[in-house]
Amino acid sequence: MSDKPFRVLPRLTDANEPFWLGGAEGELRFWRCQDCGYRLHPPGPICPRCRTKHLAVEAVSGKGTVFTYTINHQPWIPTFDPPYVVAIVELAEQDDLRLTTNIVGCDPDEVTIGMPVRVTFEHYDDNGYEVWLPLFEPDVAGGAA
Amino acid sequence: MSAFEELRGERRAIVSGIGQSQVGRRIYRDPLDLTVDAALEAIADAGLDPSDIDGIATYPGNMEIPPGFSGVGVTELQDALRLELNWFAGGMELPGQLGAVVNAVLAVSAGLCDHVLCFRTVWEASAQGDQGRASVTMGGGGGAYRASSFMQWTLPFGAASAANWIGMMAQRHFHEYGTTREQLAQIALNARANAALNPKAIYRDPMTMDDYLSVRMISTPLCLYDCDAPADGSTAVVISRVEHAAALDHPAARVEAMGTALRGRPSWDQFDDLTTMALRDASAMLWERSDLTPADVDVAELYDGFSFITLCWLEALGFCAQGEGGAFIEGGGAIARDGLLPLNTHGGQLSAGRLHGFGFLHEACVQLWGRGDERQVVRPGGRDPEVAVVGAGGGPLGGCLLLTKGR
Ligand SMILES: [Zn+2]
Numbered sequence: 001m002s003d004k005p006f007r008v009l010p011r012l013t014d015a016n017e018p019f020w021l022g023g024a025e026g027e028l029r030f031w032r033c034q035d036c037g038y039r040l041h042p043p044g045p046i047c048p049r050c051r052t053k054h055l056a057v058e059a060v061s062g063k064g065t066v067f068t069y070t071i072n073h074q075p076w077i078p079t080f081d082p083p084y085v086v087a088i089v090e091l092a093e094q095d096d097l098r099l100t101t102n103i104v105g106c107d108p109d110e111v112t113i114g115m116p117v118r119v120t121f122e123h124y125d126d127n128g129y130e131v132w133l134p135l136f137e138p139d140v141a142g143g144a145a
Numbered sequence: 146m147s148a149f150e151e152l153r154g155e156r157r158a159i160v161s162g163i164g165q166s167q168v169g170r171r172i173y174r175d176p177l178d179l180t181v182d183a184a185l186e187a188i189a190d191a192g193l194d195p196s197d198i199d200g201i202a203t204y205p206g207n208m209e210i211p212p213g214f215s216g217v218g219v220t221e222l223q224d225a226l227r228l229e230l231n232w233f234a235g236g237m238e239l240p241g242q243l244g245a246v247v248n249a250v251l252a253v254s255a256g257l258c259d260h261v262l263c264f265r266t267v268w269e270a271s272a273q274g275d276q277g278r279a280s281v282t283m284g285g286g287g288g289a290y291r292a293s294s295f296m297q298w299t300l301p302f303g304a305a306s307a308a309n310w311i312g313m314m315a316q317r318h319f320h321e322y323g324t325t326r327e328q329l330a331q332i333a334l335n336a337r338a339n340a341a342l343n344p345k346a347i348y349r350d351p352m353t354m355d356d357y358l359s360v361r362m363i364s365t366p367l368c369l370y371d372c373d374a375p376a377d378g379s380t381a382v383v384i385s386r387v388e389h390a391a392a393l394d395h396p397a398a399r400v401e402a403m404g405t406a407l408r409g410r411p412s413w414d415q416f417d418d419l420t421t422m423a424l425r426d427a428s429a430m431l432w433e434r435s436d437l438t439p440a441d442v443d444v445a446e447l448y449d450g451f452s453f454i455t456l457c458w459l460e461a462l463g464f465c466a467q468g469e470g471g472a473f474i475e476g477g478g479a480i481a482r483d484g485l486l487p488l489n490t491h492g493g494q495l496s497a498g499r500l501h502g503f504g505f506l507h508e509a510c511v512q513l514w515g516r517g518d519e520r521q522v523v524r525p526g527g528r529d530p531e532v533a534v535v536g537a538g539g540g541p542l543g544g545c546l547l548l549t550k551g552r
Contacts, residue, residue, distance in 0.1 A: 010289035015288045070312035071365040076305035086304040100414045102302045113320045
């Protein structure tokens with residue numbers, strides 16, 4: 001996937017904009033409960049742990065590990081050509097803070113569960129409708145910022 | 146004893162009749178036409194006239210998108226047969242496809258109505274035509290289509306299909322428990338072997354392990370034969386009050402227990418344990434509501450939209466321990482028609498066609514009522530099946546029924 005494939009883009013809302021636009025400043029952002037520290041994904045209006053609405057947007061390190069993955073071989077979307085790796089990445093900051101993404105920057109066969117990865121953003125501009133998709137690549141430095 | 150344990154209101158209801166339309170690939174018949182065939186057959190089987198039907202329940206209700214996923218809702222069928230209803234419900238925010246049956250059982254048990262016609266109609270094979278599933282998954286949207294709700298978290302990453310989401314769950318199961326493709330293959334091979342004995346099944350040619358291992362991958366570790374076969378067809382059942390059992394010319398299927406729980410996060414990628422699914426909680430609830438145990442089950446009809454979902458159902462329902470599903474199905478003996486737990490005796494959706502949950506309920510009644518002909522299960526000692534478990538749904542939604550043969 002060196003050339004950017006066509007991607008269906010997310011419909012932006014007040015709640016999800018921090019996630020989908022954070023990449024403009026190189027940050028992976030989530031809503032976080034300011035009382036108990038729990039990070040929400042997908043976003044919601046209330047902390048599901050302590051059920052207070054004291055939420056604010058915070059960036060995470062963008063580092064995590066591959067929780068699970070699949071190599072997709074089926075052409076579902078025109079110009080989004082297989083094979084490509086769909087993965088669920090678990091972020092370093094919180095055990096259940098996971099997101100679905102792609103693993104890029106390596107051969108699909110090199111991806112393993114538990115592999116350290118870091119975020120890399122892919123910018124899309126569809127006639128002024130801009131989104132930064134968080135993709136993940138092998139974190140070969142294993143901890144370097 | 147809590148009210149939850151004491152009431153067990155589902156025992157006031159039975160499955161009194163079953164019906165099924167023509168089933169096939171791209172048969173290009175109007176979905177309502179298919180639905181009335183199934184409905185009239187089920188009504189007659191229940192010893193009733195259409196004028197006796199005073200309730201309708203369906204999944205998922207009428208939807209235009211994705212094409213072929215639905216097409217017939219409550220109102221179309223009510224109008225086609227001019228039924229006079231005391232109660233009805235159609236929708237998809239339910240514990241799986243069988244949630245429509247759950248609704249019907251609740252309505253009958255509460256006395257809102259006497260006989261509910263429940264149905265599920267699909268015409269995905271015709272709707273997809275020659276373009277395959279991708280045309281359906283995209284919801285017909287192109288250009289400036291934007292993904293919202295759950296799909297916004299997956300579609301931008303090309304994870305367009307449940308094949309991708311289930312593939313990731315299967316991969317995690319393989320990783321944690323050492324499950325193998327050769328083990329998972331047994332779900333598909335068993336389905337095909339049973340389909341050979343089902344004249345309405347779509348794929349009836351023999352399938353070997355070599356066939357399975359050499360067919361193309363869809364989304365690792367799932368290959369083409371791990372994915373069910375889109376079909377056209379309608380399945381209907383009638384849910385009646387238990388008193389109606391005496392009026393039948395065949396045994397009833399009594400509703401021993403239902404499992405409808407949703408305790409984890411309702412999401413394909415956020416569920417707490419991705420080697421299980423929501424059906425884990427529905428399964429646990431099922432046994433909480435019955436004195437029967439997994440050892441009492443004579444036939445298991447468990448959803449196989451993807452083979453891995455069936456493995457999850459086997460573990461969740463306690464036919465083996467969590468993580469031991471691969472070992473349980475290895476070699477295929479335990480799940481064969483003459484095995485410990487005859488599974489998907491009509492060929493499942495993998496080989497008999499994606500009738501979306503209701504095919505399993507239909508088959509459970511076929512087996513309990515001794516109508517299986519060539520594929521009729523006979524238990525050790527020549528005994529007829531008396532207890533069937535039916536589970537439908539995968540990922541964030543699932544529900545199950547425990548049925549017993551009874552007059
Ligand atoms: Zn909190």
